[in-house]
Every structure is written in C-alpha cells, then in structure tokens.
Amino acid sequence: MGANFITGTGTDIGKTWFACALLRHWRAAGLAPAAFKPVLSGFDALRPEMSDAGALLAALGREASRAELDAIAPWRFAASLSPDMAAALEGRRIDFDELVDFSRQVIAMPGRPLLIEGVGGVMAPLDEQHTVRDWIAASGLPCVLVAGSYLGSLSHTLTALEALQRVGAGVTAIVVNETPGSAVALDATLESLSRFVAGIPLTAIARDIAPADVAGLAGLLC
Numbered sequence: 001m002g003a004n005f006i007t008g009t010g011t012d013i014g015k016t017w018f019a020c021a022l023l024r025h026w027r028a029a030g031l032a033p034a035a036f037k038p039v040l041s042g043f044d045a046l047r048p049e050m051s052d053a054g055a056l057l058a059a060l061g062r063e064a065s066r067a068e069l070d071a072i073a074p075w076r077f078a079a080s081l082s083p084d085m086a087a088a089l090e091g092r093r094i095d096f097d098e099l100v101d102f103s104r105q106v107i108a109m110p111g112r113p114l115l116i117e118g119v120g121g122v123m124a125p126l127d128e129q130h131t132v133r134d135w136i137a138a139s140g141l142p143c144v145l146v147a148g149s150y151l152g153s154l155s156h157t158l159t160a161l162e163a164l165q166r167v168g169a170g171v172t173a174i175v176v177n178e179t180p181g182s183a184v185a186l187d188a189t190l191e192s193l194s195r196f197v198a199g200i201p202l203t204a205i206a207r208d209i210a211p212a213d214v215a216g217l218a219g220l221l222c
C-alpha cells in the first residue's frame with residue numbers, strides 16, 4: 001500500500017474527514033497506517049483534540065498529547081488564516097525546505113498506508129513564494145484531490161487539477177465529497193467531471209456513506 005498527499009480544492013472540503021475514514025478502515029483491516037498534518041492553522045492549544053491533528057490522532061488510536069502533536073503537526077498556528085498569514089501574525093514563517101525535509105523523512109518511515117494532509121487548497125500560500133502545490137511537487141507523492149458538489153465546484157476542481165498537472169504532480173483519485181444542502185446532485189457533478197478527467201479515478205462520498213463504501217475508496221489508493 002502506498003503513500004498519498006491529501007489535498008483539496010479549498011478549505012473545509014473534507015480532507016480530514018476523508019483521511020480519518022480511511023485510517024479507521026485500514027486499522028480495522030489490521031493495517032498500521034500513518035498520517036501527518038504538518039502545517040496546521042486555527043490551532044487552539046487548549047483544545048488540541050478539536051484540531052485536524054487531533055482528529056487524525058484519534059483515528060490512529062493515539063492521544064492528542066504534545067509529543068504526538070509535535071510528531072505529526074510540527075507547524076501549528078493559532079489563527080484560522082492561510083499558513084503564511086497565520087505564521088506572520090506570530091512573527092514566524094514556514095521554512096519551505098524544512099517542510100519538504102520533514103515530509104521526505106516521514107515518507108521514508110515504515111508506516112503504510114501513509115497520508116499527508118495538506119492545508120487549505122492546492123494553491124494556498126505557505127510563505128512568500130511557495131504554495132501547497134510546490135510542497136506536493138517537492139514531496140514527490142501522488143495526491144488525492146478532494147472536491148465538493150456545490151455550485152461552482154466543477155470549475156474549482158478542474159482548475160485545481162490543471163494546477164497540479166502543470167507541475168507534474170500525480171493524481172491518484174478525485175474524490176467528490178457531497179456538499180450538504182447543495183442544489184447540484186452528487187451524481188450530476190460526477191458525471192460532468194468524468195467528461196473532463198479521463199484516466200483519473202473519480203469517486204463520490206455521500207454524506208450518509210456506509211462503512212463498506214469506505215473500503216471501496218481505500219481501494220482507490222492501493
């Protein structure tokens with residue numbers, strides 16, 4: 001089983017939810033997955049379990065302790081802003097080379113399957129010059145692009161895909177996570193996207209997804 005970078009068309013699209021569903025599924029299947037959320041903004045040190053890193057650790061069956069947080073999410077910022085802005089508010093900046101080194105080190109570790117969750121969307125800035133896309137390209141991992149089914153998501157998804165392909169990033173799958181309350185049907189979103197993304201596995205997550213369907217999604221990442 002491989003390693004994948006979980007990215008998305010934007011923030012709040014379901015990257016962590018999808019990653020946690022996979023981790024729980026893999027653990028139930030007797031595997032020992034690994035997951036990282038190296039860059040985390042909107043982190044409340046008083047409620048670490050509420051953060052993305054806390055959710056991933058819970059799905060891995062681990063505590064949201066300081067040591068565990070340092071291990072999977074070393075760049076933590078309080079403000080719910082893009083990472084460059086959140087870091088600047090604390091008089092800090094993300095050293096892109098250090099982030100890439102960290103990513104390569106965890107990729108080299110034995111835990112499999114392995115997931116690295118990005119931050120925000122594909123083109124979210126990390127510092128003055130680099131975006132998540134640069135991080136994906138430098139890490140060498142293929143990515144899963146999580147998208148929504150809201151009105152406008154078709155353009156956002158195809159734009160994100162174009163951006164990834166432009167730097168040669170591999171795309172393991174596009175996962176359309178149903179947007180609650182959207183007037184656009186999930187099936188229609190999938191059908192429309194399928195006409196533009198030939199060759200890339202495309203799948204949907206309904207809000208009421210059954211545990212058995214997570215197995216199918218996990219199969220995409222093998």
Ligand SMILES: Nc1ncnc2c1ncn2[C@@H]1O[C@H](COP(=O)(O)OP(=O)(O)OP(=O)(O)O)[C@@H](O)[C@H]1O
Nearest residue numbers: 008010011012013014015016017018120205206207
């Ligand atoms: N398929 C789903 N079923 C139920 N709840 C979901 C589903 N997908 C996402 N959610 C919920 O929607 C919210 C946003 O999802 P999530 O935190 O996974 O987004 P994200 O892309 O990881 O956001 P961020 O950019 O902050 O990392 C969360 O409260 C999550 O539990």
Ligand SMILES: [Mg+2]
Nearest residue numbers: 015016052117
């Ligand atoms: Mg998240």
